[in-house]
Amino acid sequence: MKQENPFLITGYQSPEFFCDRKKEIELLKSYAQDSMHTALFSSRRLGKTALIYHLMYHLRKEKIKCMYFDLMPTTSIEDFAYHFAKSFFNQRASISQKYLHKINQMLKAFVPSLAVDPATGQLSFEFKLNKAEEIYNDIEVIFDIIKKSKEKYLIALDEFQQILNYPAQNFEGFLRTHIQFMKNASFIFSGSKKHLLLSIFGDYSKPLWQSCAFIELKPIDKIIYSDFIQNKFKIFGRTIENPALDFIYDSTRGITYFVQLFCNFLFKETNGKINLETSKKTLDKIVTERESYFINLLELLTQKQIDVLTAISIENGIDKPLGNKFISKHKLGAASTVKSVLDVLVNKEIINHDNGKYHVADVLLSVWLKGRKGY
Ligand SMILES: Nc1ncnc2c1ncn2[C@@H]1O[C@H](COP(=O)(O)OP(=O)(O)OP(=O)(O)O)[C@@H](O)[C@H]1O
Numbered sequence: 001m002k003q004e005n006p007f008l009i010t011g012y013q014s015p016e017f018f019c020d021r022k023k024e025i026e027l028l029k030s031y032a033q034d035s036m037h038t039a040l041f042s043s044r045r046l047g048k049t050a051l052i053y054h055l056m057y058h059l060r061k062e063k064i065k066c067m068y069f070d071l072m073p074t075t076s077i078e079d080f081a082y083h084f085a086k087s088f089f090n091q092r093a094s095i096s097q098k099y100l101h102k103i104n105q106m107l108k109a110f111v112p113s114l115a116v117d118p119a120t121g122q123l124s125f126e127f128k129l130n131k132a133e134e135i136y137n138d139i140e141v142i143f144d145i146i147k148k149s150k151e152k153y154l155i156a157l158d159e160f161q162q163i164l165n166y167p168a169q170n171f172e173g174f175l176r177t178h179i180q181f182m183k184n185a186s187f188i189f190s191g192s193k194k195h196l197l198l199s200i201f202g203d204y205s206k207p208l209w210q211s212c213a214f215i216e217l218k219p220i221d222k223i224i225y226s227d228f229i230q231n232k233f234k235i236f237g238r239t240i241e242n243p244a245l246d247f248i249y250d251s252t253r254g255i256t257y258f259v260q261l262f263c264n265f266l267f268k269e270t271n272g273k274i275n276l277e278t279s280k281k282t283l284d285k286i287v288t289e290r291e292s293y294f295i296n297l298l299e300l301l302t303q304k305q306i307d308v309l310t311a312i313s314i315e316n317g318i319d320k321p322l323g324n325k326f327i328s329k330h331k332l333g334a335a336s337t338v339k340s341v342l343d344v345l346v347n348k349e350i351i352n353h354d355n356g357k358y359h360v361a362d363v364l365l366s367v368w369l370k371g372r373k374g375y
């Protein structure tokens with residue numbers, strides 16, 4: 001019989017598959033109870049979205065209404081309102097003809113209708129934009145329903161920096177006006193573009209300045225993560241040696257997604273005892289599977305960019321990429337050129353600049369680039 005893999009690499013299932021984040025959950029739970037707002041950020045794939053789902057799992061038990069909303073596909077306030085209305089009315093209400101009639105009377109921009117999923121027969125509300133000029137009215141309608149409700153709400157707006165791409169300039173001001181009068185709702189604004197989120201919440205000339213607390217997600221502690229991994233293997237009758245655990249965490253820099261992916265593969269590929277050697281072989285396999293993708297990626301880069309990426313990979317990250325030592329060791333040429341290459345790669349998010357160190361964001365690409373040079 002096929003065993004369920006305990007290392008998830010997409011989405012969220014239940015607390016059983018979720019490692020740690022206890023402090024963050026406690027804090028976010030207390031903010032939800034006090035209707036305080038949070039800007040939650042971290043570099044990519046550290047677990048922001050899964051943390052929000054984990055929080056919602058707990059808050060629903062405390063009878064707090066939870067709404068998750070991913071802004072990534074939205075490019076305008078009209079899009080925002082459409083997705084917001086869809087997730088709000090479909091997650092919240094009983095979906096019926098009677099409620100459809102009620103929504104229809106409240107909304108001015110959208111015309112709601114009932115849609116039937118042909119596969120499951122399940123009903124949902126669908127919305128068609130009719131009067132774009134009334135879009136703010138319809139968002140206010142939803143905020144008003146929340147305000148008047150006796151229940152507490154948690155509203156998570158993931159990839160919130162997306163609002164900076166909306167053509168309309170006044171959305172932040174509009175949100176601030178409403179959020180400050182919602183005494184029963186806690187908002188989480190999350191995203192991976194730290195500088196953009198800071199420009200929204202940390203700039204005193206902006207409407208949302210000082211409207212929320214900041215939480216920056218860091219990698220899960222090595223000992224806690226290693227214990228989690230060891231226990232999951234143990235449940236399935238496997239053992240994993242300490243050097244292998246060290247290797248998993250260190251080679252992935254503790255980035256949640258890569259740790260999960262590595263362990264997911266180890267679980268699939270190995271039986272019985274897992275040691276350093278089996279772990280190294282598994283990492284090779286993961287990297288080799290992505291080889292054609294990496295080759296394609298390099299074709300989109302200049303030779304100088306590839307050289308800088310390779311040098312950073314060989315160094316396992318670098319704090320002073322413009323220093324003589326690094327530049328001459330890797331024969332990178334003029335510091336000014338390295339600087340402009342770095343700027344481009346950081347901008348494209350191929351390189352991360354976190355806690356004073358530059359790293360190749362994709363740890364598997366980094367391992368592959370090193371391997372090409374025999375490291
Ligand atoms: N605490 C955790 N324990 C176990 N797995 C986790 C944990 N947090 C996240 N994951 C897993 O790691 C992967 C990446 O997490 P997630 O998508 O939440 O990161 P993210 O920070 O939202 O990424 P992005 O910046 O790309 O939006 C997911 O597959 C998720 O299942």
Ligand SMILES: [Mg+2]
Binds near residue numbers: 048049050158
């Ligand atoms: Mg996410």
